[in-house]
Amino acid sequence: MTSYRLMMLGAPGAGKGTQAKRLAEELSIPHVSTGDMLREAKRKGTEMGKKAAEYMNAGDLVPDEVVIGIVKDRLAEEDAAGGFVLDGFPRTIPQAEALEKMGLELDRVIEVAVTDEEVVSRLSGRMSCPSCGAVYHQEASPPKEENVCDQCGHEGLIVREDDQPEAIKQRLESYHRQTAPLIDFYRDRGVLASVEGVGSMDDVTASILEKVKA
Template identity: 55%
Template sequence: MNLILLGAPGAGKGTQAEVVCSRFNIPAISTGNIIREALKSGTEMGVRAKSFMDAGKLVPDEVVIGIIQERLANDDCKNGFVLDGFPRTIPQAEALDKMGVRIDKVINIEVPDETIVQRMSGRRVCESCGASYHLLYKKPEVEGVCSKCGGTLVQRKDDHPDTVKERLNVYHEQTEPLKDYYLNQGKLCTVEGQEDVEHTTKLLLAALEA
């Protein structure tokens, strides 16, 4: 089963990708990870990616897609894969189609912006040990203090409401049009993200088996 997981930043794609992978015994392929792998193992595309990164430039789509193509040719993708965080734009999706990568289903995890902002802006991390907390869902025993090591809890810049809103705007502009793109191909399944992660997983697995 060849899948794409689609969803706004903070919609819980990564967590669900892990569940799907262990359930169907297929690898999760996230672009960040495979670019790092390709750089390390020095594949042809890895070498090309490195030349862009060394020059302080973004790795262009064609190179990212080349790296994905190399990765999908590995034995562990024989029974399928989950693409997490790619494609992010219509041109990337078109390139994937042109390359002949067969996609069976695209699971879109839909979570309202307000919920994402609330979830992410409640996150706190310990400055000392990196333990994570949430003001609503996983409170420390003492406010502002790490229950594990007594360190100070801080909000990461990435979790600040303004940063989250900016990332959501980019998502709506560049990535969300993919919903229509895959709807037109008859591949889109939308799952409403639930407050409870396991509940979302249940809906997602039901959508995959449908």
């Protein structure tokens, strides 16, 4: 059995979340999104969720020890034995080193590359469902019925705090400062592959699959 221990890297709004989901389905491995796991904890109001919320609301990254803890638990589950697609982790060099200390070396890291201008225009129109977390975009992918979630029927979509203009700026800065060095880190290990995050979703997915199976 081929092992697919994969990670998606890219600026906020690069589309890596959507692509990670598609890739996981395509390869029948779990999609492990730290953003989803943290939002779930925040929604449930757990101790960790409250702690994470303070950072997320300010557009800051959640501290390493919090994130590493939840990822470690998740990857120890049975369904992740044959591989996984990490999305949102590792985000920093210390997180990447922590992952290697867990004995989990990645087979492939896919960078979904987009420009800062593109990121700002994509994130600015983003709306989310506060109930199930589904994400829409005013122009690119509006819900079928205005202000109603296609997925769960919830009325009243919101602009998440981390999609507000000031938070977008901060997220981009955080990304460049902390995450971009990971590109060099994984290039050094010979597992990095880059894909342009433009064009249709299907085209991007196809390019990613090609790199993963190469």
